[in-house]
Amino acid sequence: MSAPGVNQAPAINVRQVLAAGTPEAVKSWLDAVEDVVERARQLAKLSSSDWHRLGELLDSETGPDVIDSMDADLAADALETMAVPKAAAMIDALDSDHATRILRQMDDHGRDKLLTALPSTRADTLRGLLSWPAESAAAHMLPETLTVAPTMTAGDAIAAVREHASHLRSDSRSGAYIYVTGPGEHLLGVVPFRNLMLAQADSVVADLMEPEMLTVSPLTDEEVAAQTLIDHRLIALPVVDDDGRLLGILTEDDAAGIAEEQATEDAERQGGSAPLEVPYRRASPFLLWRKRIVWLLVLFVAEAYTGTVLRAFEHELETVVALAFFIPLLIGTGGNTGTQITTTLVRAMATSQLRLRDVPAIVVKELSTGVLIGVVMGLAAVIRAWTLGVGPQVTVTVSLSVVAIVLWSSFVASILPPLLQKMRVDPAVVSAPMIATIVDGTGLIIYFMIARMTLPELAGFNFGDTFV
């Protein structure tokens, strides 16, 4: 017993297990390194020849624990270095969700070899799960659910569950709710196992069950299903097809895992990168490059527009070079204001706190906030321009520009995420770099237009001359 999450160097490393070369060493390692994240770190560093040797040390007890500690893609590689019957035994010992995740990482040939070596009912279950799209609720469901008939007594139902449970590989989550099904696995209701236990033995299941319950269809997006489980604090959510047949249940631990993955993907998108899809510690520089370079180039091309804007205002810059001093400050402030808004909105939309019909209210709220922010930032700009000694007219220009850019940025940032959702694009793509880029070029135009109106030196320039 120890408090987890403490940042300590591990007592023993899996390399010592390889040096010892005994199955007992694997057992001691699992006992000594309780933290699954630490186990995964160590295992990720092994070469495939190391894996081949470690595979020979695993037995039916330690094998599943070791495989369970690994990322799915790495586990798939590890299993492919093992003899097929041994690898199949490991897959068989995992829960269906994890087994499916690993099998999805293998090529068709490797997957088929393993499935063929499994007991046939188990293989059928896994093939069923693999047939659903990877991001659907059904792909993550536990297909082996505890069901009873509505006509049973509570006593009979408990006996049936006990009998049935002994054949089930799944963990205690699957037993929290007992589902009541009629002919053809048609879902009729749900009864918490606890209520079954507490009821009179001769009461009838139909009288104990709750006929109304939340369900999801098999093709519901995994994130929507996970958010439903979390919002309603459910232990399990039944997956039901169009004909009302119970296909399986989605459990709370799957939901927590899906929600965490989703938050990570969104964070990566918000940072202006494509989601890495593997844990950071296992991402190679080449993978990082591949995930990042596309957005960097897109943003570069978009930002290149600022060069065109500045060249268009070349005369103004040459006439009043002090205008250039404030370029980074003004576009930076616009970007920062916009980023604050988009990150908040994207997160609120991801946790389904906001709907499309809220858009007018969002814009009003953000523009009101923008006025309050603009006043303070405008004053800050007065102080900054004064300390740079650029004279009263440039000071007025800069201060008015800050206010205008803050309001403009607030407007753009508050409509962009809902607009993308409306267009069925994940609003998380509105990254901090993207909103900054959009505001940069347009903010510069605002700045120079205000400069023309307020600076007497620039009075001779007309807008008509600008973009030619």
Place this chain on the structure above:
Amino acid sequence: MSAPGVNQAPAINVRQVLAAGTPEAVKSWLDAVEDVVERARQLAKLSSSDWHRLGELLDSETGPDVIDSMDADLAADALETMAVPKAAAMIDALDSDHATRILRQMDDHGRDKLLTALPSTRADTLRGLLSWPAESAAAHMLPETLTVAPTMTAGDAIAAVREHASHLRSDSRSGAYIYVTGPGEHLLGVVPFRNLMLAQADSVVADLMEPEMLTVSPLTDEEVAAQTLIDHRLIALPVVDDDGRLLGILTEDDAAGIAEEQATEDAERQGGSAPLEVPYRRASPFLLWRKRIVWLLVLFVAEAYTGTVLRAFEHELETVVALAFFIPLLIGTGGNTGTQITTTLVRAMATSQLRLRDVPAIVVKELSTGVLIGVVMGLAAVIRAWTLGVGPQVTVTVSLSVVAIVLWSSFVASILPPLLQKMRVDPAVVSAPMIATIVDGTGLIIYFMIARMTLPELAGFNFGDTFV
């Protein structure tokens, strides 16, 4: 039964309930609006006089469901408009974690009034939870756990659990694991309820239990505890004091809620704002202003340094005005590169995938990636400078600057989050705006230094003249 998460206008609104003015209308509303998020939206729009009227329509059945649908601070306000005995009855019907969250939102006086009106054992339980810091594991634990003695037989233990369970208000999660305790509630082991059910009735609990298990101490940070539950896919995690006594259990639904809140706070910090602490839809413009303005001003002051840098290079800008065209593009690229890295690192650190001792590996990985990215971005800069027609020498300056800024930004972004963690500051404060601001001023210095070395027009300027 319906698929949740679908974006539909609700069938009835809580305002219609107020218009109808009957307890039955409340019941119909709860049945019609299954989505807790939608319920919360509607309830958040009520005034306190509306609340006073709604409070009178709630009964022991509908009241807890309504209160359960609300954010804690709003629920606290609502309960304060009700008569004390009625409000106490509602609190009594909620699970301890939610009841505690609501009570924490009340002032001392209001809280004491409600606690005094509760049954004394329940009040003691809630007072116990309230005595722990709000962000500790103990503050969220379920204090009523099912425990048995190690000397009991499986049959006796099941009977004891059944007897005990009928007095417990808690849900089925609390029954998944049965904890085995010795004298003084000393935690000895755990046995899944399911194993107890499947065991021979005369087998002894001590032989069935698992003596090794993960535990947390009561003052463990809630986020660390939640992450442990999720990483290990546990249903419950016992909270144990220094003497090994079982204080309560932290359950999976609490963990999912804590992890979601944490991800939201981190996203808000990453966007350069202080965490809002209330759902976005309930944040007023004044609150948003307050949470955002501090960081905006800090960043404004930091970014103001770019004005000093540009004024220092005023001669260079006057001599080669084309250099100004690339300012937003160069600092934007530096900011984007840095943002991609910090967001990925901050998230990896929040989900405890990275440790401090990984820092050298991170820097090597990010600099290698930076080289790959620099090559591509340098080529893109050549093309852009050529299309703007600024001549070969400025083109060379801009391209070299892009490469240097990408590498510099990669270095800063890869050491900053771990450095902050080392200093015990939450690395999530390294927001996209912050890394962009840091890279802006330093990137400009790099740009103008390279310009001096490559542009013959600027050959006469020395670094010694610059910052005087």
